[in-house]
Amino acid sequence: xxxxxxxxxxxxxxxxxxxxxxxxxxxxxxxxxxxxxxxxxxxxxxxxxxxxxxxxxxxxxxxxxxxxxxxxxxxxxxxxxxxxxxxxxxxxxxxxxxxxxxxxxxxxxxxxxxxxxxxxxxxxxxxxxxxxxxxxxxxxxxxxxxxxxxxxxxxxxxxxxxxxxxxxxxxxxxxxxxxxxxxxxxxxxxxxxxxxxxxxxxxxxxxxxxxxxxxxxxxxxxxxxx
Numbered sequence: 465x466x467x468x469x470x471x472x473x474x475x476x477x478x479x480x481x482x483x484x485x486x487x488x489x490x491x492x493x494x495x496x497x498x499x500x501x502x503x504x505x506x507x508x509x510x511x512x513x514x515x516x517x518x519x520x521x522x523x524x525x526x527x528x529x530x531x532x533x534x535x536x537x538x539x540x541x542x543x544x545x546x547x548x549x550x551x552x553x554x555x556x557x558x559x560x561x562x563x564x565x566x567x568x569x570x571x572x573x574x575x576x577x578x579x580x581x582x583x584x585x586x587x588x589x590x591x592x593x594x595x596x597x598x599x600x601x602x603x604x605x606x607x608x609x610x611x612x613x614x615x616x617x618x619x620x621x622x623x624x625x626x627x628x629x630x631x632x633x634x635x636x637x638x639x640x641x642x643x644x645x646x647x648x649x650x651x652x653x654x655x656x657x658x659x660x661x662x663x664x665x666x667x668x669x670x671x672x673x674x675x676x677x678x679x680x681x682x683x684x685x686x687x688x689x690x
Contacts, residue, residue, distance in 0.1 A: 633659075
C-alpha cells in the first residue's frame, strides 16, 4: 500500500483489488473506486458484499491478493464495536494512547487530546471512565483518537450498527461536521439508506464489486425502486 501523492489527486484510489478469504471464496473481485480529497463518501451494500473487507484493506489490516491501493496518510480507523479499540481506563487517556509513538511533550499531548475531544463535543468528559460512556460516546472517543493523531483519512466500519436511532443520526452529523471543519476525507461503511443524506457521494458494492457510484439521492432512489 502506498500513500497517495499530495495535490489534486484523490485521497483514496483502489484499482482492480481482489481478495479471497480462502481458495474460491472471493470477497472482492476487481474492485475499483476513488474518493476525492476532503469529501465524505459512504460505502453501501448488503451483508457479505465486501464492505468491511475493503475497509480493512484500506486500513492496511489486510493486503489485496491483486490490484493496487493508494491512500493518503495518516489513516484513522473506527471499528463497528468501539469496545474493540478503546483500551485505556479514561476518555483522555484513551485518546492520548495513540500519540505515544509521536514523542510529544506532555503539554502537546494534552493540547492534542483536548482539541480532539472538543471537536466531538466530549471535552467535559476528559476524566470520565470508559465504562461509564454510552455507545455513541464511545464511538466519538474512537473518532477523537484518530483526530488527535491528525489523520488525513478517516475510515469508519458501520459505526452506528450498535447504536439507537437517535444516536445513529447524531454520530453521522458529527462526522459530517468534522470532515468539513478539518478538511478530512472520510469513507463510512453502512447499509442504512437514511445515512446517505449526510455524505457527498456513495459507492454501491455488490458481490465484491462497485456496481454504482455518485450522487447519494440518485443511488438511494435506484435502491428504493428495486
